[in-house]
Amino acid sequence: MAYKIRIVATALASVSLAFPALADDEKVVVGFATAESGFMEAYDKPAQEAAMIRIEEINAAGGLLGKQIEVVKADTKSDRAEGAKAGLSVLDQGADLVVVSCDYDFGSPAALAAEDAGQVSFFLCAESVKAGIQGVGPHSFSASVLAPVQGATMAEWAFKEKGAKDFYRLLDTWTVYNKGICDGFDWMMPKLEAQGAKLVGEDTFKNEDASIAAQITRIKSLPKEPDAIMLCTMMPGAVSAIKQLRAAGINSMILNGSGVDGSYWLSAVPDLTNFYVPVQGSIYGDDPSADVNKFNTVYKEKTGAEPSSQYVYPGYVMIDVWAKAVERAGTTDADAVVAELEKMKDEPTLFGTRTFTPELHHQNRARYLIVETKAGKPGVVGEWTISEPVPMEAILK
Amino acid sequence: MSAVSSAPETQLTGDVIAARKPARFTLARKTIVTPVLLSLLLIAITLITVMTGSRPFNQTVIDVLVRVIFVVGLYIFIGNSGVLSFGHIGFTCLGAYAAAWLTINPIMKSSALPGLPDWLLQTRLIYWQAAILAALFAGVAALIFGKVLMRLSGIAASIATFAVLAMINTIYSNWDSVTGGTSSVVGIPIIRTIWPYLIGAVAAIFIAWAHAISRSGLALRAARDEPTAAAASGVDIPKERLVAFVVSGAVMGLGGALMAHSIGVVTPDTFYLSLTFITLSMLVVGGMGSLSGGVIGVVLLSALIQALRWMEGGVSLGDATFALPKGIQEIALGVIMIVILALRPSGLMGNREITLTRSKRNM
Amino acid sequence: MLQTLFDALSLGSLYALGALGIALIFGVMRLVNFAHGDVIAFCVFALLWPSTDAMAIVFAGQLPWYLLVPFVLLCGAGLSVLCEIVVFRRFRNANPATMMIASFALGFVIRYFLLMLYSSRPKSISLLPALSQPVEIFGARLPLLQLITIVATMAILIGLTLFLRQTRFGLEMRAAAENFSMARMLGVRANRVIMGAFALSGALAGAIALIFGSQTGTVDIQMGASIMLMAFIATVIGGLGSLGGAVLAGFLLGAASVVMQVALPVDARPFRDAFVYGAVILVLLFRPQGLIAARGTKERV
């Protein structure tokens, strides 16, 4: 019964959808169902700008399958219910690819609308495994790298390269992203413990907590200051936590996810030192790849400002890999494009390689640059790729 | 202000007593026009929507219908008891998650929500069955919380209901194995046809009406207007409040289930402060003392939001395109709400209901 | 142990100051001012030049502290009084629910106004950086800011008490807070007292903004919200209209939060707030009028 209703509903939906989709066969349409206002706008816009740069490059080079890419947009207002509407709206305008908000929670309603209509959806920079097959369906992808990879990368790198032995885990329970970083860390820790590392304590806080004094007191009551604190959090609470940790005189290494990348907030914690962030590309002009530095210049020309964090980059990667898949499939037909995407193994892009499989439309291993902030100045100090990919169990935790 | 001297009290006591006595049928016949008219309004909106055939617009109207359920649910408690509740969105949350537990594909469920009991993991219901169970679940939760809270009144009750919301939110945000924590729960079948939502909204309106003309509803409204007199004539205020709390909790749960089916994902923070305030605002702007006020508040404010959004998108006037800057919509909405409340402190409808003849107080 | 005490006191300070700001206004006009949190956010944003870039352009934030502090307090007081004159004055005789929703709508307007000027991205600011140093006291190593927070809160509380007890204006305000219509019948000017209450409440919001801003280094449109909620709860369990009760309950909530963070096992810690709110319900059940019931504040429901 339920199935029948759904089938009828889907049939009705696809009838009404099929018509506009057929009408504009002369161009390829990319639909952005992203936040143009509200809370998510600050996160969606930079990545979207990067995506636009890649689209303009493709159009300048003759387009995709010989057709120009046309862009249509609908504002999600940083609201989930609006997100679903935005998704339907760009689909009605004939979108062949539906680009959705950076964050899984905010992007999924639009992605689900695309999945329902059998179209490919791409999250701008979501780092949860659900932004893909597991949370949306077989036509959904994410252009970024899974959050657990970041936690695992930082733990292994700190142990192997910096000789950190005593680790402390401080989790902000606000978002799945935060929990994801710590999940990766948790998966890596037993391997490191076998080699002599130790988890000396753990605690949680909430992003909006006015003070984390009680959590800090717990760290300070340890017999010895830990070598490294794995801080699984994001803005804006991250700044507050970091500032309070340092103000309390705790000088341990602070290991982070990519969410705290950027120099825009460093003024809040003057002379911050011993602070490490994994990034897919450097916004500080010192990326080992000249192409990345060139991209930064182009971005600045287009938008008037340099990239504010590494989360600009996945937008570019997204259009890049999708366009390649379309070219290889010779059509924008969703299933054919998905099949091509799933054949990608270590596909080179400007910002590291990408692999998609029929099981995972996401990166469970990636090369990360490590940015160290020293006396308030961030700079790349090395790169690290985890020794083995984060397994499905740890990702799905 | 101290009590309005005692003459009205005696008069009202009379009302209360009369209300407890016969003539329910007459009362029903006299007042049924209101829910019928409100339903016709919603049906008309739905028919227009179906005729346009636009899917985003369809989704917008689904959203409006879900809001109608929420606001009518709020009205059942707040409107009849006069006690402001900040906690009802908590029951919406319970309803939405219950719907998720009951409708998600068992395979997905056992990997995403392994902490659920086995029988629940194996269950997969049709959405409308799930919605009814979700409403019952929310109603039972409201009964449990209400038992404790309905002794309180005034602002203490409001804060206590808020504490309930915050507790539900904290638990659902962190009980990872059962609720998926702060992450979205996905795999809820998405229902994009508008009819179930229309049925839900109309059902909510008739439930509200039936409660309002029931003995319990009449007694509660008498107690709202004249607590001392009502108590003196034997109205058990906490009990009548509890009845309203449970009924409204169940309606909120129904709304939550339908909302889950309309977007296909649920997260705890969807059901927190902003939804609480927007639904409360719609009720108060419409007029929290009347069912018509609630429904009209939703319809008008939604229309206003839509119009502002449309203007944000840009409107062509001759050759020039006129567009409001992004983000002005929320500011304008806030300003318009303040103006409406300043001009009509008891909301657009005040305490009146719409009827065929002329507006009538307090059905 | 000592450290935990200081943690509790400093968190409680923030809640107490917030609760006081809400109680002051509630006292004189029975308004639960949901815009208070947004006034706090506004005060912090006032330090930055409007811009939607990720990098904050510090403007008034660069002032030396003896100018910075009055500037922020004035910003809060000014905005708060403006809200009174433009909006709340029109709601004097409205019922509490209407006023509450109006204040919420006003907060909404302030928030989205800030969002338009500054974008939603949280910004960072180094406010009074000298305070971020640790200091040694009684063998505990504390952030100087924590100490200053406690000392400043105490100073504000003492100053406010003196103001309310020793001045004519304070007397009128306390009388009005307890029984507004009686005070008016004794010639107390309603507008003056209400504006005074809004100004004080706004200045308190400014004080919170300074402390919170220096503590977190973050400027965010949401930043007032969590304090506002706790402060709101503190006002109610303290006994609506009772200033002393609001302060007491603020400190108690801070203490409850810190103690639970320390005492709960790690798996239960994420549920900390559920326990705190459970405690709030218990308090309300046993003392529905609040810890310190203000005499004469008959509630209009």
Added chain:
Amino acid sequence: MSLLALSDITIRYSRLTAVREVSFSMTEGEILFITGPNGAGKSSLLRAIAGVTPVAGGKIQLAGQDITGQAPENIARLGLSMVPEGREVFGSLTIEENLLVGTGMQTRDRNSRARTASDLEAVYTIFPILKDRRNGQAGLLSGGQQQMLVIGRALMTNPRLIAIDEPSLGLAPNITDQVYERLIALQAQRQLTLLIVEQSSARAMMVGGRMILMRGGQIVLDGDARTLGSGEAIQAAYFGYEDH
């Protein structure tokens, strides 16, 4: 010239009319009792005079000025001091603070401090118990003491007219006697104008002065308290026998 004049005052609470077209006036130095059964509209009338309850129609004049629709504080500044029903002391304030609340409307000059001090002394002389407990919380006083406090508080504003709503409410008869004793002595001594609302006319008959009897929002009798009180007329008027 009359100190207070009401003409055709009507007061409504949404659908209910509490006072219907009531007119009366009183002269300086007069004692006027308004009596009547519960719900007669006495308190509403008083509250309307004080500016707390809006009037639906009619005009109120105080000392020749139209005060209809004026804010309570402005009416107070024109010389009306109100002692409302239930006394309404500021329970959390001290007794002395209670007395001082109303002194804010006096003009500020060099002598105001001294004047306030002497006014305080005068009140303390009339009610010595208040002086003994001047720094105690007003909320802790007994009912009779609270009644004295609010009368003292009203005196502190140097009013031209004191309006008192049910001073005997909730007091033991002997305490009521005490309160009235002081009140009448004060009236004689200071030539105060008193407007007193009481449910029972017995007190008015005892004290003397003029009496107005209200029922159902209207004035049914107006005359000298002593002569009115003794007659059968008042019984009929109070209980409304003649209507039925």
